[in-house]
Amino acid sequence: MNFLPYVVAAWLFVVGLYGIITSRHLIHLIVCLAVVQSSTYVLLLSIGYRTGAGAPIFANVPPGTPAVDPVVQALALTDIVVGATVTALLLALAVQVHKRRGTLDPNRLRSMRG
Amino acid sequence: MSERGRLLLFVAGAAGFAALLLWGLAGLPAFGDYRGPYGDVINASAVAQRHLTNMASAINFDYRGFDTLGEEYILFTAVTGLALLLREIRSEIEEAPRDASPNRDASDRSDALRWFGLMLAGFTNLFGLYVVIHAHLTPGGGFQGGAILGTACLLVYLAIGYRAFRTVSPKVLMDFADATGAGGYALIGLGTLLAGGAFLQNMLPLGQTGDLLSAGTVPVINLVVGLEVSGGFILMFAEFLKETRKPSREKDA
Numbered sequence: 001m002n003f004l005p006y007v008v009a010a011w012l013f014v015v016g017l018y019g020i021i022t023s024r025h026l027i028h029l030i031v032c033l034a035v036v037q038s039s040t041y042v043l044l045l046s047i048g049y050r051t052g053a054g055a056p057i058f059a060n061v062p063p064g065t066p067a068v069d070p071v072v073q074a075l076a077l078t079d080i081v082v083g084a085t086v087t088a089l090l091l092a093l094a095v096q097v098h099k100r101r102g103t104l105d106p107n108r109l110r111s112m113r114g
Numbered sequence: 115m116s117e118r119g120r121l122l123l124f125v126a127g128a129a130g131f132a133a134l135l136l137w138g139l140a141g142l143p144a145f146g147d148y149r150g151p152y153g154d155v156i157n158a159s160a161v162a163q164r165h166l167t168n169m170a171s172a173i174n175f176d177y178r179g180f181d182t183l184g185e186e187y188i189l190f191t192a193v194t195g196l197a198l199l200l201r202e203i204r205s206e207i208e209e210a211p212r213d214a215s216p217n218r219d220a221s222d223r224s225d226a227l228r229w230f231g232l233m234l235a236g237f238t239n240l241f242g243l244y245v246v247i248h249a250h251l252t253p254g255g256g257f258q259g260g261a262i263l264g265t266a267c268l269l270v271y272l273a274i275g276y277r278a279f280r281t282v283s284p285k286v287l288m289d290f291a292d293a294t295g296a297g298g299y300a301l302i303g304l305g306t307l308l309a310g311g312a313f314l315q316n317m318l319p320l321g322q323t324g325d326l327l328s329a330g331t332v333p334v335i336n337l338v339v340g341l342e343v344s345g346g347f348i349l350m351f352a353e354f355l356k357e358t359r360k361p362s363r364e365k366d367a
Contacts, residue, residue: 002144002145004145006140006142007136010135010136010139014128017128017131018128021121022121047148048153049146049148050146050147050148052146055253056169056170057169057252059167059251059252063157063161067157067169069148070153070170070172071152071153071173073170077170078182078185081185081257082188085192086192088192092196092354093199095200095357
């Protein structure tokens with residue numbers, strides 16, 4: 001019984017959350033959110049893994065060769081696209097925050113002004 | 115709340131959360147002990163059914179092609195939202211885009227960066243095209259290849275500068291690629307409807323497994339996705355890079 005990949009996924013999630021909570025810079029905070037999201041890639045791909053199986057690509061191996069689950073791989077692709085777009089939008093918001101308030105420290109952005 | 119209080123609250127919450135998470139994960143099949151059935155069904159039947167060899171592409175662009183349409187529109191909406199978010203201040207400065215940040219000036223680039231970057235941009239571009247058109251055969255696809263094509267243009271920015279970046283990826287063309295790619299996917303679906311099939315049903319000739327022209331609509335969909343993703347990524351890069359311009363009004367004030 002090997003659960004190490006699941007522990008890695010849980011660790012990435014929690015350590016990313018810790019980074020978000022203690023962040024002093026919005027860019028750092030956005031990267032921490034990306035770390036939280038990367039835990040889902042690890043989790044998805046570990047769920048579909050089969051010991052000794054190859055990639056679900058039958059270009060050079062005959063169909064029927066043991067392969068890992070392609071469904072979670074397709075899900076991970078969607079996950080990555082969503083992650084990239086969320087990161088891009090948050091970075092754009094950070095640019096706007098810096099323009100309006102002159103700082104990227106969340107602690108100095110407490111009071112919301114119009 | 116003080117920073118210390120916030121941290122203590124987080125530690126308590128995270129400990130509870132981690133315990134629940136690990137408890138839940140412990141209930142999963144052990145790592146390497148995949149039990150199926152969906153992955154196995156795809157692996158067993160997709161090659162014969164759809165004449166393609168990349169199973170992830172079979173799911174993304176055929177069996178669950180409708181979901182990927184939504185996925186593509188997530189990216190399209192994000193690019194639109196990004197352009198909207200970063201529009202305001204730029205519209206106040208009416209001047210041609212140029213490299214103005216002192217540490218990004220072209221004269222600061224070493225010959226090594228310039229030549230190696232340009233060389234790499236060519237190879238990266240070719241590799242991106244390869245990944246897009248071989249979506250149904252080998253690992254890759256429109257999303258991955260599009261991102262690589264975007265990177266190739268970013269390498270031109272690194273090697274020469276903003277103007278060269280805009281020359282190799284003119285805004286009009288990238289807007290066109292982004293929109294055509296997004297609309298093209300939906301049009302392929304409408305086309306299959308008009309031809310009498312279901313939305314995004316794979317109706318083109320399947321061809322010989324392993325050929326570049328095989329797997330019916332899968333390579334066609336990947337082409338439009340690659341167009342959309344490369345256009346979208348380059349537009350996003352351009353929006354962020356424009357933010358590095360020195361506003362002329364501030365300089366005057």
